[in-house]
Structure formats: structure tokens, C-alpha cells
Amino acid sequence: MPEAVGVIETLGFPAILAAADASVKAARVTLVYFDKAESGRFYIAIRGGISEVKPAIAAGIEAAEAAYGGQVITHYIVPNPPENVESVLPLEYTEEVEQFRI
Template sequence: MARALGMIETRGLVGSIVAADEMLKSADVRLIKQEKIDAALVTVLVQGDVSAVQAAVEAGKIAAARVGELVSAHVIPHPDEDVNEVLLKDEKKVKIEKKKAEAVNPTETVKETKAATKKKQETEKAKSDDKSEE
């Protein structure tokens, strides 16, 4: 199956959500990422068969223009593997770091949470004691 990458950029969040919804409903594509960029620009990335991505982007362009401001749209048929690595590196890095942290000591986060809860309870108790003394 030939893979393609489709991108739609809108000014504003609502247009990007409507575009993503329409793209996913109109063709067999997978939502890869929605990235918020400076100055209210939002980019939605989808991936799938070349023809499906082309159809999805066309439908998404129409939907985005109907409810918001369409800035740009583009389809890259057969993108190089490095493109995916660059686009998705942040999500992969976060997932890997989270798995590593859990693998090292999964009970550590539980201990930290319990300690924070206990400290919060002690603080609240001290505040209520202070109020009762007044």
C-alpha cells in the first residue's frame, strides 16, 4: 500500500477540527497529528493511501473554508521515511521517556503521589486549625 501525507493548515482551531473531521469521514485515512503553531495557525496531518489522502484533503479544504479560514493544503505522495521521523519525533520521544520512567521504578510515581496527597492534607488541616483558633 502506497502511503501519502496530507496536510491542511487553517487560521483558528475550529476550522482545523472541522477539516480533520471531514477528512476522516470522507476517506480511509488516519489522523497523525494536529499541531498548533504561532499566530493561531493549526495544521492537521493525515496519512493513508495516496488516492484516499488526496480525496480527504479535498474534502477537508472545502470544510475548512466553509467554517473558517483555509491557509494552505498539500499532499505529499510517498514521503521519505525521515519526514515522518521529523514530524512525529516529539510524540515518540515523550512516549519512550514515559515508558523508561515506568520501567525503572513504577512504584516511585505512586510514592510521589501519596506524599503529595499527604502534604496537601496536612496543609489543609493546618489552615483549618488556624481558622478555628481565631
């Protein structure tokens, strides 16, 4: 099954928490990365089948915007990321998240 990666960046922690929660509950995806950007921005990366990442990102965006003061800065989906992108960017399944891989 072709894999995809989806990312969401928000302003404020409650919005990214809501996005992460909604994303993993909306479809068969795995949260593979979380980090802080600058100026109160946070982002997550999820992985899964292309048909699963699309609704998961949509649910995450909706939940983030519904969080009090939540603001989605940007989001993007990459279907079938090449190995070079996976090896350079923090998008791979790590040992830490492997137990949650669906």
C-alpha cells in the same frame, strides 16, 4: 499500497476541527498529528493510501472554508514520503493513533 501524508493549516480552531472531521469521514485515512502554530493557526496531518488522502484533503479544505470565519492558510500532499522525512517530522503512526489506523 503506497502511502501518502496530507497536511492542512487553517486560521482558527473551528476551521481545523471541521477539516479534521471531514477528512477522516471522506476517506480511509488516519489523523496522525495535530498542533498549534502561531497567531491562531492550527494544522493537522493525515496518512493513508495516495488515492484516499487526495479526496480526504479536498473534503477537509472545503469544510474548513465553510466553517464560520474559516480560512485555509496552506495545504500539501506528499505521496510516498521517504523514511528520512517520516523519522524527522511528526508524520508517523504512533501508538496513540494506531488503534484508528485503517
